[in-house]
Amino acid sequence: MKIRTMKYFAGQGFRGIWRNRLMSLASIGTIASCLMIVGIFYCIAVNVDYMLETLEETTGITVFYTEEISEEKIQALENRLNQIDHIEKIVYISPEEALNKEKEEWGEYGSLLEGLENDNPLPPSFEITLDDIRYQKDVIAQLNRISGIEIRYLEEETKILIGFNNMIRIISLVLILILGFIGVMLMDNTIRLTVYVRKNEINIMKYIGATDWFIRWPFVIEGIIIGIIGSILPLIIIWFSYSFITELIYERNTFIQKILVFRTTGEIFNVLTPISLVIGIGIGVIGSAISIRRYLKV
Amino acid sequence: MIQLHNITKIYPNNVTALKNISLSIEKGEFVFIIGSSGSGKSTLLKLLLKEIEPSHGEIIINEKNITNLRKKEIPFLRRKLGVVFQDFRLLPNKTVYENVAFAMQIVEATPKEIRRNVPMVLSMVGLAKKARCYPNQLSGGEQQRTALARAIINNPPILICDEPTGNLDPVTSWEIMKLLKDINDRGTTVIIATHEKDIVDKMKKRVIEIKNGTLIRDLPKGGYSDED
Numbered sequence: 001m002k003i004r005t006m007k008y009f010a011g012q013g014f015r016g017i018w019r020n021r022l023m024s025l026a027s028i029g030t031i032a033s034c035l036m037i038v039g040i041f042y043c044i045a046v047n048v049d050y051m052l053e054t055l056e057e058t059t060g061i062t063v064f065y066t067e068e069i070s071e072e073k074i075q076a077l078e079n080r081l082n083q084i085d086h087i088e089k090i091v092y093i094s095p096e097e098a099l100n101k102e103k104e105e106w107g108e109y110g111s112l113l114e115g116l117e118n119d120n121p122l123p124p125s126f127e128i129t130l131d132d133i134r135y136q137k138d139v140i141a142q143l144n145r146i147s148g149i150e151i152r153y154l155e156e157e158t159k160i161l162i163g164f165n166n167m168i169r170i171i172s173l174v175l176i177l178i179l180g181f182i183g184v185m186l187m188d189n190t191i192r193l194t195v196y197v198r199k200n201e202i203n204i205m206k207y208i209g210a211t212d213w214f215i216r217w218p219f220v221i222e223g224i225i226i227g228i229i230g231s232i233l234p235l236i237i238i239w240f241s242y243s244f245i246t247e248l249i250y251e252r253n254t255f256i257q258k259i260l261v262f263r264t265t266g267e268i269f270n271v272l273t274p275i276s277l278v279i280g281i282g283i284g285v286i287g288s289a290i291s292i293r294r295y296l297k298v
Numbered sequence: 299m300i301q302l303h304n305i306t307k308i309y310p311n312n313v314t315a316l317k318n319i320s321l322s323i324e325k326g327e328f329v330f331i332i333g334s335s336g337s338g339k340s341t342l343l344k345l346l347l348k349e350i351e352p353s354h355g356e357i358i359i360n361e362k363n364i365t366n367l368r369k370k371e372i373p374f375l376r377r378k379l380g381v382v383f384q385d386f387r388l389l390p391n392k393t394v395y396e397n398v399a400f401a402m403q404i405v406e407a408t409p410k411e412i413r414r415n416v417p418m419v420l421s422m423v424g425l426a427k428k429a430r431c432y433p434n435q436l437s438g439g440e441q442q443r444t445a446l447a448r449a450i451i452n453n454p455p456i457l458i459c460d461e462p463t464g465n466l467d468p469v470t471s472w473e474i475m476k477l478l479k480d481i482n483d484r485g486t487t488v489i490i491a492t493h494e495k496d497i498v499d500k501m502k503k504r505v506i507e508i509k510n511g512t513l514i515r516d517l518p519k520g521g522y523s524d525e526d
Contacts, residue, residue, distance in 0.1 A: 005406055204387050207347070208448070209377035210404040212370070 013221030031230025034179035041172035064125035187287020227284025305355035380449030384461035439470035495522035
């Protein structure tokens with residue numbers, strides 16, 4: 001395609017948008033709200049993922065016997081643990097230490113635990129720290145082969161976070177599908193109006209011998225332009241609000257920084273920008289393609 | 299240049315518009331196709347432009363059988379056929395110059411070619427001074443001249459006119475006919491569908507008459523009716 005022809009198509013595309021400002025605005029609005037939701041959910045999902053990672057890295061595995069056990073057996077267990085790869089540190093916690101820890105955690109209610117010293121229900125345990133969180137699964141698998149012990153690691157918490165993450169993914173997928181559908185419908189309407197306005201022109205073009213694609217391109221470009229505007233708007237809004245919100249949280253709550261860790265705005269937008277543009281332009285092009293097929297019998 | 303072999307056109311509502319028409323038009327001819335409204339004239343022109351398909355028969359244009367032309371090739375067929383309509387069909391938001399230049403843009407002519415050819419053709423049809431006018435600032439005759447300029451700007455070998463003087467007064471009609479004659483003199487095959495007796499009689503050109511979808515007369519230098 002020649003450059004001047006492309007210029008002509010682009011000019012026609014912009015003219016089409018301007019001619020049906022209202023419908024174009026509606027289409028841009030739908031694509032923008034669709035991508036706004038995509039963006040918000042993406043930010044949440046990415047950060048939940050990130051917090052999950054951080055959480056995993058700061059916690060270890062606890063191993064203890066389910067029944068009362070002799071000193072020898074504890075020693076034997078420690079020896080076996082030492083043979084497992086990727087274990088960096090093993091700390092033995094006696095029932096007394098465990099009880100003291102509980103008391104500390106119970107705080108002012110700690111006195112309720114008084115008197116348990118003689119009949120301590122807490123088993124002796126080992127706290128294991130890994131050299132690399134990535135091997136957690138392997139280590140757990142090896143620990144599972146040892147009979148009579150129970151393994152505790154942040155399974156529940158991890159499960160909750162993963163569940164939350166999955167829920168967000170499903171909700172965002174459903175919302176994207178619904179809004180994408182509405183977006184395509186509105187695009188179809190917008191382009192149909194442009195086609196209608198340019199009915200005579202198209203007719204004349206056909207008589208003069210314009211190829212089908214020569215007639216189609218301006219409408220495709222109209223869709224692309226609407227898609228680009230529709231994706232850039234939410235990106236700008238999310239950029240400013242994300243930076244603002246994360247900074248606000250960091251400033252106000254310095255103490256929760258260890259749990260509430262956020263990806264930087266740059267990291268988010270490295271991925272979100274291409275995703276938004278692809279979805280936005282995709283909706284724009286699909287909408288206009290449907291319209292061209294149906295109303296522009298070239 | 300144009301051959302029709304046993305062309306029959308039956309519309310989906312079972313109306314037979316053309317019945318078994320065969321005719322041949324040579325390069326450089328000037329042909330009137332006459333007949334009353336509903337005789338099948340327009341159907342014939344639409345078949346040539348490949349707007350509709352014949353039910354039976356074959357059409358050959360420029361030694362090419364267009365009956366089974368692929369959809370993609372239709373635009374390139376139409377570039378060989380300049381078209382002028384009774385209602386001009388100009389773009390109202392474009393000037394005379396732009397309307398004509400538009401036809402060149404569509405076939406992807408260079409800006410240089412456009413700047414050279416458009417003024418040339420406009421002065422040929424006598425509209426050099428009206429280049430910056432919009433269609434609604436022009437008289438009917440001037441609008442038809444613009445349409446004519448647009449139809450011939452890409453040098454088509456064949457010019458098809460559907461009632462070109464239908465909306466014009468007699469004086470203006472003659473001006474348009476004279477222009478069509480000039481275009482024909484330069485070698486372009488001109489085919490005109492009309493029912494204007496006066497013009498057909500005075501031009502003394504080939505006349506093809508269609509009545510109720512049947513070709514009833516084909517005379518090399520005929521008049522509008524047999525009596526002449």
